[in-house]
Amino acid sequence: METNSQQRLLACRHCDLLQHEVALQPHHDAHCVRCGARLYRGTRSRLDWMIALVLASAILFLVSNLFPIAALEKYGVYNATTLTGTVLTLYHQNRPLVAALVLGTAILAPALELCALLYMLLPLRACRIVPGLAHTFRFVLATHRWVMIEVFLLGLLVTLAKLSDLATILPGLALWAFVGLIATFSAVAASFSARDFWGWVETIRAEDRR
Ligand SMILES: [Zn+2]
Known part of the structure; x- marks a missing residue:
């Protein structure tokens, strides 16, 4: 190459x-x-491997947002909650700052980072360089600092452990998706190298010049 x-x-x-x-x-x-x-x-990390990791993260992210994280069962009454549900509950409990923090670090930041990565990488696979590549690249580096899914999950597990005295906790599909997401997201962070990325871009630009 x-x-x-x-x-x-x-x-x-x-x-x-x-x-x-x-x-x-x-x-x-x-x-x-x-x-x-x-x-x-x-x-060197391969472009295909990066795309696979980002796509897996995107799917796990969607599952973790659409399905219930956990269900509480008490006296035969089920109460399931999703991630957005948790944010809303926090907001209604007069904890807007915590709600905003969860919304920002567990929903918005990962969503933006995944979209930006897919925007840059998928066209690269088809040998196309998207407009605003350098800006998007810097945007990914900036948003990555705000992705704190593991902090959120830890807080959630502590809360669930406390609640388990009061009600039966049934882990939901989103909880497992979250665990998987932390793994794939860490893998994305570990394999994403600026040098490899600009190497892929350079290769495509060099082929275009020919
Ligand atoms: Zn030096």
Whole structure:
């Protein structure tokens, strides 16, 4: 794919030192000679693998939002709640700040990040570069900091554990989807590398120029 990888220059993200890229063994890292920060990995993530992870996350995200997280059963009365239901309940309990926090970190931020990733990656698969790619890329990096599904899930489990004294808790489909989503989202974060991403873009641009 890349014929000029031996001559490529890249700047350290921490100290800006320009260094030549060298070929690495898989699972080895290249570090900056001046500050020791990691420059890149020998293992390259593949575009197809990234798209698969993002699509899996998107499906799990939809399931976790559409289906009940848990149902409470007391005296034969069932009370199921969804993620949006939880936000609304918090809001009606006069806790608008907590409601906004859950809405932002567990619904909006992951939704925006997944949409932005799909917007960039899917056309890339078809060798197309979307308009506003650099902005979308920076947007993904910015929203990622606000994705806190695991914090939300932890809070939810603590709440459910407390409620289990009062009622029977029946875990819903969305709860399992959430657990899966945390796994796939972590995998997306771990495999998404800026260097690989711009490498895919460069390859397509180079093919277009031909
Ligand atoms: Zn450095």
